[in-house]
Amino acid sequence: MYLTILKKDITRKKTMNIILLIFVTLAATFIASSANNLYTVSNALDHFFAKADMPDYWFAVSNTPDIEAFEAFAKENNYRYHISRLIQIEPKNILIDGEKFEYYNTVTLSSLDSGIKIFDKDNEELTDIEDGGIYVPYVILQSQENNFREGGKISIKQDGVEKEFTIKGYTKDALFGSAMVGMTRFLISENDAALFDHEQAAVCSSVEVYTKDAGYPDKFHSLGTNSLMAVDRSMMEMMYFMDMLMAAILLVVSVCLILISMVILRFIIHFTITEEYREIGVMKAIGIKNSGIRGLYIMKYLMIAVIGTTAGLLLSIPFGKLMLREVSEKIILAGEDHILLNVGAALFAGAVVVLFSYYCTRKIRRFSPIDAIHSGETGERFRKKGFLRLGRSSLPPVPFILDSRRTHNEVGTSTPRVSYI
Numbered sequence: 020m021y022l023t024i025l026k027k028d029i030t031r032k033k034t035m036n037i038i039l040l041i042f043v044t045l046a047a048t049f050i051a052s053s054a055n056n057l058y059t060v061s062n063a064l065d066h067f068f069a070k071a072d073m074p075d076y077w078f079a080v081s082n083t084p085d086i087e088a089f090e091a092f093a094k095e096n097n098y099r100y101h102i103s104r105l106i107q108i109e110p111k112n113i114l115i116d117g118e119k120f121e122y123y124n125t126v127t128l129s130s131l132d133s134g135i136k137i138f139d140k141d142n143e144e145l146t147d148i149e150d151g152g153i154y155v156p157y158v159i160l161q162s163q164e165n166n167f168r169e170g171g172k173i174s175i176k177q178d179g180v181e182k183e184f185t186i187k188g189y190t191k192d193a194l195f196g197s198a199m200v201g202m203t204r205f206l207i208s209e210n211d212a213a214l215f216d217h218e219q220a221a222v223c224s225s226v227e228v229y230t231k232d233a234g235y236p237d238k239f240h241s242l243g244t245n246s247l248m249a250v251d252r253s254m255m256e257m258m259y260f261m262d263m264l265m266a267a268i269l270l271v272v273s274v275c276l277i278l279i280s281m282v283i284l285r286f287i288i289h290f291t292i293t294e295e296y297r298e299i300g301v302m303k304a305i306g307i308k309n310s311g312i313r314g315l316y317i318m319k320y321l322m323i324a325v326i327g328t329t330a331g332l333l334l335s336i337p338f339g340k341l342m343l344r345e346v347s348e349k350i351i352l353a354g355e356d357h358i359l360l361n362v363g364a365a366l367f368a369g370a371v372v373v374l375f376s377y378y379c380t381r382k383i384r385r386f387s388p389i390d391a392i393h394s395g396e397t398g399e400r401f402r403k404k405g406f407l408r409l410g411r412s413s414l415p416p417v418p419f420i421l422d423s424r425r426t427h428n429e430v431g432t433s434t435p436r437v438s439y440i
Contacts, residue, residue, distance in 0.1 A: 035287050040323050042280040047331025047368040049273030051361040052339035057267060058360055059353070060346055064256055067350040071136045071193035074227035076235060078249035079105070079202070081223040085244045089226065092242055099229040101134030105204065106212065107221040114174040121164035125202045127223070128175070130212040134227040137206065138191040142351050145190065145206070153184035154206040157348045158198045160189040173205075178219045182211060189348075194227075196349050197258035202248070223247060259350070265342065277368055281375050288316065288379040299383060313380040320376035328369035335361050 067073075080086060086102065093100050105127035113120035130148070131137065137145045139154070148154065153173055160167045173184045184207065190196070195204040216222065228235070236251070292299070302312050339361070343352070 032287060032291070035283070036319075036323065039280060039283050039287065040327050042276055042283060043324060043327030043368065043372055044331045044334070046273050046276035046280055047328045047365040048334045048338055049269050049276060050368050051332055051335035051364040052342060053267075053269030053273055054364040055335070055339050055357050055360045056265075056342055056346075057270060058357060059343060060259075063346070063350055063352045064259055066353045067191075068193055068252070068255070070351055071138070073135060073193050073252065073255065074101075074229050075231065075252050076228040076239070076250070077194065077226065077255070078228075078239075078244070078246040079223050079225050080244060080246050081221075082245065085242075085246070086224050086226075088242055089244060092238070093228070096230075096232070096235075096238065098232070098235070101227045103129060103133045103225045103227075104212075104216060105129050105202075105223050105225050106215045107223060108175060108177055108205075108215075112175060112177045114176075115165045115167060116172050117174070118166060122159075122162075122203075127202060127204050128207055128212060128215055129204050129225075130209040131206060132209070133194075133225075134229075135192075135194055137193075138351060140188050140191070140348070142191070148187070148206060148208045150208045150210050151183075151185055152187040152208065154187055154190045156192055156196055156203055157189045158196070159203060160186075161348070175215075177215065178217065180214050180217070182214060184211070191349060191351060193350070194225075194255070197261075199258040199261070269342070273368070277371055280372060284320065284372065284376055285379050288320075288376060289382070291316065292380070292382055309384045312383055313377065316380050317373065317376050321373050324369040324372040327372075328365045331368065332361055332365040335365065 080089075089100075090102075092098075106129070108126045108128055110120050110122040110126055113122075113126065131145060139145055140157075145154065155167060155173075159165075167186065169186055169188055171186045173186060175182055175184065190206060192204060194200075195202060232238075239249075299312055303309075336358070346352070
C-alpha cells in the first residue's frame with residue numbers, strides 16, 4: 020500500500036514534483052555557493068592586505084608644506100611611513116588605440132616606488148617595468164567604454180610631453196584596485212615617470228602610514244593637513260564592499276528560493292492529503308499510527324530534498340568559482356577550498372524542506388478514520404432536510420417519514436435520518 024500510494028502520488032503530480040525539485044536544487048546551489056563566496060571574500064581581503072603590506076592609514080596631499088609638516092610629525096612620534104609621487108593626468112589627454120579615453124575619475128601615473136606590494140595577474144609581485152610599458156588596474160582593463168587589452172597602445176600627452184605606452188597587463192593593487200577609491204593609478208617605469216614629473220606637472224603625494232597607535236587619528240587631524248583623501252584600514256576594506264555585496268545578494272536570493280519551495284511544498288501536501296482522505300482513513304482504520312502515515316508522505320519529500328541538495332551541491336562548486344572569478348582578478352585569494360561550507364549550506368536547505376514537510380502533514384492527526392473514509396465529512400448537514408416540519412404541525416408522523424426518504428434519495432444518501440425534532 021505504501022509503495023502504491025507513493026508511486027501514484029509521484030506519477031499523478033509529476034509537474035508539481037518536478038517544479039519543487041527544481042526550486043530545491045536552485046536554492047541549494049545558491050545558498051551553498053553564496054555562503055562559500057561570502058566567507059572566501061571576507062577572508063581573502065585580510066589575506067590580500069597582509070600579502071600586500073597594506074598600511075594602517077593612507078592619505079593624499081597636493082602641497083609641499085603639508086608633506087613637510089607630516090614628516091616632522093611622523094619622526095616625532097616614530098611612525099613608519101612611505102611617500103610616493105602621483106602625477107595627475109587629465110583623462111582627455113589619454114588615447115586608447117587612437118580613441119578617446121572615456122573616464123571621469125582621477126588618473127595618475129606612478130612608478131613602482133610604493134610602500135605596498137603590487138602584483139600582476141599571475142599573483143607575482145611587480146618589481147620592474149621596462150621603459151614604454153604600462154600596467155593598468157583591472158577595473159580599467161575590463162571597462163566596456165574603452166578598448167583596453169594586453170598589447171594595446173596608450174598615448175599620453177600633457178604639458179608638452181607625449182609618449183606612447185604598450186599595455187603589459189593589469190595589476191592587483193590593494194590600495195587603488197577598487198573602483199570606489201575614485202583615483203586610478205597607472206604604473207610605468209621610473210624613467211618614463213621622470214618625463215612627466217616636471218615643474219608644471221600636477222603632482223600629489225600618496226602617504227602610507229604604519230602604526231598601531233590608537234591616538235593617531237586625533238593627532239593627525241590636529242595637524243590641519245589639507246588632504247585630498249584620508250582613510251584608515253577599515254575604510255580600505257569597505258572599498259571592496261561591492262564584491263562582498265554580490266555574494267550577500269546571492270545569499271538573499273537563495274533564502275527567497277527556499278521560501279518559494281516551502282510555499283509550493285505546502286500546496287502540494289495539502290492538496291495530496293485532501294485528495295487521499297479515503298486512503299488515509301483506511302490506513303488509520305487498520306491500526307497504522309499517525310507517525311507512520313506522515314512518514315509515508317515525508318519519504319517522498321525527503322527523496323526530493325536529497326536529490327535536489329545533491330544536485331545543488333555539485334552545481335554550487337563550478338557556480339561559486341564562476342562568481343569568484345571576477346573577485347580573483349582584483350585581489351589575491353587564499354587558495355583554500357571550503358567544500359565543507361558548501362556541504363553544510365546545502366544540507367541546511369534540504370533539512371528546511373524536510374522539516375517543513377513534516378510540519379505541513381500535522382493535519383493528518385486532526386481527523387478520525389470515519390472522517391477520512393467519508394472524504395473528510397462527518398455527514399452532519401446544515402440545511403433544511405425536508406419541506407414539512409414535525410414540530411409545527413398536528414399531522415401524524417407518517418408524512419414526515421415519507422418526506423425524509425424523498426429528500427435523502429435526492430441527495431444520494433443511503434441512510435435516512437428522521438430526527439427532525
